Amino acid sequence: MTTTDFTTSILVDKSPKQVFDAINNVDQWWPGKVTGNSHKVNDEFEYRYEDIHYSKHKVTEMEPGKKVVWLVTDSKLNFVQDKTEWTGTKNIFDISEKDGKTLLRFTHAGLVPKFECYKDCSNAWTSIIQDSLYSLITTGKGKMDLF
Numbered sequence: 001m002t003t004t005d006f007t008t009s010i011l012v013d014k015s016p017k018q019v020f021d022a023i024n025n026v027d028q029w030w031p032g033k034v035t036g037n038s039h040k041v042n043d044e045f046e047y048r049y050e051d052i053h054y055s056k057h058k059v060t061e062m063e064p065g066k067k068v069v070w071l072v073t074d075s076k077l078n079f080v081q082d083k084t085e086w087t088g089t090k091n092i093f094d095i096s097e098k099d100g101k102t103l104l105r106f107t108h109a110g111l112v113p114k115f116e117c118y119k120d121c122s123n124a125w126t127s128i129i130q131d132s133l134y135s136l137i138t139t140g141k142g143k144m145d146l147f
Helices: 018-024 116-141
Strands: 006-012 034-038 044-049 055-065 065-078 090-098 101-109
Touching: 006 090, 018 101, 018 116, 065 101, 101 116
Parallel strands: none
Antiparallel strands: 006 101, 034 044, 044 055, 055 065, 065 090, 090 101
């Protein structure tokens, strides 16, 4: 069994600054309810999707146009036995230039195949990053009706 963290990437014809700015407008691309702030280090926000998912995030790193990292400080996933599987994991957004475009590599560090939620969570992240965040970056509007 592999222990690789979940990762997915998108390549967009937008600047690293535009990608960075979109990431930090979490409520515009992560379907559900986002409360709190995510624009500077030590900001905290909560995410809820119905009664299925709750997580609290703290911005721990922020390098404009290059990187954003959130630490999951609390979680309650109501569709798995260990409801706190996400607690202590990190959401990492690495931004780089590639062939005149901007590459966004998203990694959920700690979300590994041994987690009960891995299949559902990795499928959700893939849709959220590749569909909703991609749409926000390229069109100015995220897809908030993915689920």
